[in-house]
Amino acid sequence: MAKRSEGFGPWPQPAPRFFEGAAPAVLNVPDDVQKDWDKTVGRRYFKQVVFETIPAWLWSRRNPGLVPVSDARFCEILCDGIFSKFLTPKSLFDPPDLALFGDYLSGCEGPGLGDGAEWFKSDFTPMRLVSNASDSATAPSVVLFKRGRDLSFEVVAIAVNDQVFDPRHRGAWTRAKYFALQGAGVLTTLLMHPKLHFPSNSVDAITRSRLPADGTLSKLLRPHFRLALAVNYAVLYGSQTVLKPGRLYAPYPGTHEQHDEIVAALWQGFEHPDGTPNRAFPTYTLQLDAPVIHSPYGDFLGHYHRTLLGFVRKVAQEVVATPSASVSRWADYCARWLPGFPDGSRVYDADLLARALTSILLDVSVSHSADHFIYGTVNEREVPFRLHTDLPSLARQKEPDLETLVTSTDNFNYRMCMLMFFRPHVIERLMDIDYGFDTPTLRAANAALRADLVALQATLERQGIPAYVPLECIASSVQF
Ligand SMILES: [Fe+2]
Numbered sequence: 015m016a017k018r019s020e021g022f023g024p025w026p027q028p029a030p031r032f033f034e035g036a037a038p039a040v041l042n043v044p045d046d047v048q049k050d051w052d053k054t055v056g057r058r059y060f061k062q063v064v065f066e067t068i069p070a071w072l073w074s075r076r077n078p079g080l081v082p083v084s085d086a087r088f089c090e091i092l093c094d095g096i097f098s099k100f101l102t103p104k105s106l107f108d109p110p111d112l113a114l115f116g117d118y119l120s121g122c123e124g125p126g127l128g129d130g131a132e133w134f135k136s137d138f139t140p141m142r143l144v145s146n147a148s149d150s151a152t153a154p155s156v157v158l159f160k161r162g163r164d165l166s167f168e169v170v171a172i173a174v175n176d177q178v179f180d181p182r183h184r185g186a187w188t189r190a191k192y193f194a195l196q197g198a199g200v201l202t203t204l205l206m207h208p209k210l211h212f213p214s215n216s217v218d219a220i221t222r223s224r225l226p227a228d229g230t231l232s233k234l235l236r237p238h239f240r241l242a243l244a245v246n247y248a249v250l251y252g253s254q255t256v257l258k259p260g261r262l263y264a265p266y267p268g269t270h271e272q273h274d275e276i277v278a279a280l281w282q283g284f285e286h287p288d289g290t291p292n293r294a295f296p297t298y299t300l301q302l303d304a305p306v307i308h309s310p311y312g313d314f315l316g317h318y319h320r321t322l323l324g325f326v327r328k329v330a331q332e333v334v335a336t337p338s339a340s341v342s343r344w345a346d347y348c349a350r351w352l353p354g355f356p357d358g359s360r361v362y363d364a365d366l367l368a369r370a371l372t373s374i375l376l377d378v379s380v381s382h383s384a385d386h387f388i389y390g391t392v393n394e395r396e397v398p399f400r401l402h403t404d405l406p407s408l409a410r411q412k413e414p415d416l417e418t419l420v421t422s423t424d425n426f427n428y429r430m431c432m433l434m435f436f437r438p439h440v441i442e443r444l445m446d447i448d449y450g451f452d453t454p455t456l457r458a459a460n461a462a463l464r465a466d467l468v469a470l471q472a473t474l475e476r477q478g479i480p481a482y483v484p485l486e487c488i489a490s491s492v493q494f
Contacts, residue, residue, distance in 0.1 A: 023223025024243060026216035026351045029278070030251075036278035037212035037298070038351050040219045041251065043243045051244035054441050055494065062434050063262070070433065074426035079417030080192065081395045085169050085181060088191050091396060092136055093159065093167040095388040095482060097198050098309035099206050100136040101159070102294045110286040111135055114173050115158045124170045124180055130163035134308065137294040138197025140205060140284050143275045144268035150400040152267050155194045161308075174406050185413040189406035192398060192419060199397040200266060203436070204257075204276040207385050210377045211246050211492055213281070213298055216351035217374060218242055224344045230456070231341065233449045234329050234371065238378050240442060242492040250277070256431055263430040265399045300354030302369040305381065311388075313479050318380040321470050323372045325463040330368035332456060337362055378492050379444045380483070386494060387483035390437035394428040395420075435494070444488040 024044055029036035083091070091097060104119075117123040119133060127133065139154040146152050158171040171180045172190040179190040218239040225232045249255055256264045257273040266273055284295035304319035306312060333341065342358035349357035356366045398420050404410070445467050451457050471485055 024219035025223060026219050029281075031274065032278050032282075035282045036274075037281045038216050039250070040215045040243050041247070043247050044222065047241065047244045051241055051248070055241065055245065055248075055439075058439055059434055062430075066433050067430065070429040071426050073429055074422045077395060077425060078422055079395070079415075080398060080419045081393065082416065083191055083195065083396050085191075087396070088169050088195070089159070089167040091195065091392075092157065092169075092198055094309045095311050096202055096207070096385050097136070098311050099305075099307050100138070100198065100201075100294070101134045101308040102137060103308065104133040104135075106293045107133070107135060108286060108290060108293055110288060110290070111137075111156065114156065114176070114178060115171060118158055118171050118178075118180075125160065125168070127160065128162075132161045134159040134161055134167070135294070136194070136198070137292065138194060138201055139286070139292065140201055140276055140279050140295065141197045142287070143279070144200070144266075144272045146405070147267065149402075150267035151193075151403055151405060152196065152200075152401070153193050153405050155190065155197050157194050177406070177408065179406055179408075183406070183408060184411040186406040186408060186411050188413055189403060192401060192403075192414075193406065195397045196267075196399065196401055199392070199399055201276065202389065204266070204273055205280050207382075207389070208249075208277055209280045209298070210382045210385065211242070211249070212277075213300070213352060214239075214374045214378060215243060215246055217348050217355070220344060220347045220351070224347060225340060228452075229340070230329060230333055230451065231344070233451055234326070235374075237442070237447050237449060238375050238491045240491040240493065242378065245492050245494070250274075256435065263427045263434070265424070265427040265431045267400045298353065300352055300370060301373055302354065302366070303373075305376075310479055311384075311482055313477075314474065314482050315376065315381055315384070317470055317474060317479065319372065319376050321463070321466050322375050322380075323368060324466065325459055326372045326375065327364065327368040328459040329451075329456060330364045330371065332453065333367065334362045334364045379490055380488055382492055383438055383440070383444075383488040384483040386436060386438040387487055390432065392432075392436075394425060394432060398424070399428055400424045437494075438483075438487060438489065439494045440487055440489040441493045442490045443486060444490045445485050447490050 024040050024042050026038035026040055028034060029039045093101065136157045139156060141152050142154040144152045153174045156173045157169060160168045160170050171178050172194050174190050174193050179187050181187050221232060221235050254261055258264060258270045279295060281298045283297040284292050286292050304316040341361065345356060345361035346358040348355045355370055361367055401419055402421065403414055403419050445464060449460050451460060467485055474481055
């Protein structure tokens, strides 16, 4: 149970155990937010445990082990949607990557590059933080992809630890693919997606504590922070979090401490084993532009970014028109706890303020809901969390028995997590937000936003961009 605030609003603090090495924590969840969580999220969890446990258990018994994942299917899974966030172009390969895949990059091994094609990697090396324990094998992996002129991807090689495999290595290749998929699943849910959860907690707390609730900025932000402090507290510090092995439905390999270290990497970044920075995992800074993702998922989020930015610019114009000491102080505090946020000396630059706020709004609404919507369609038997097999080896190329790679209990825990935590459960929709602005100009902007969001669906369809999440399934905030 979160510690309740008494007479003092929520406030960020250095993360327990990590200090400045992890996203700041907000440990005093306000009563009203906690009660909202108890009534909505907590009650749903209870119902799901009661009604979904037995069907999930039966499903896990009827669906043992993993299913085959062809090379084409492997690319389909990892090179679009939520997993495509890991795709990193060759311009950001570091010396250890170039050394690892040198023979393939030069064309001495594998298919070579060819005209108009580009190299990409998906780096799952933060799996190094999880020990290769006896009850579940784990390994850091890096996947080398080739993207053709038609933007389709081909998997060329997979490094597991320092050993590189390619499709010639049969059973070892099959194992390497599952270790990469394990890295994708674990690191998506513990590192890449949590970037959308935790960094904005500081702004949430500071806004609640230092801005008048009836001010324009509060009216803009508060709907987008509904429930988030309580959801995030439950994930990171709750007594029943699935990050703790042994808790109900805990699905991950490794210890709670190791899971916390992976989460911390979203903030402190991650290095190569030789101690040099890994540019695929930089230290956290609030991005002021649309997210860069090398797949149509990036185009999808880019469209929503533009729509939200158009609206937020109108709000920012109004905020900067009447500077106030409370807004300056609020910005100073936000900048202190969230790198990249404009401080009091820059917050009256309307463009900068609009871009900073849009990034936060996009993260906690569209990006967050889309990630969950996509992950909710992942086949647990293609993207495992735990694995029971030896690491791939060139000396052993016999195909593994897919039924034995995961246990029924692994599948059951994963299915329950999928139902309770990964699939979206929207409480309040983005498309319905009424910010309650005071001025006619901003009330008109609010109405225009709702119309623009609806119109965007047609634009996406016209341009052939997949609807990664339908508008009616986008929550206004982190509600699950
Ligand atoms: Fe989430």
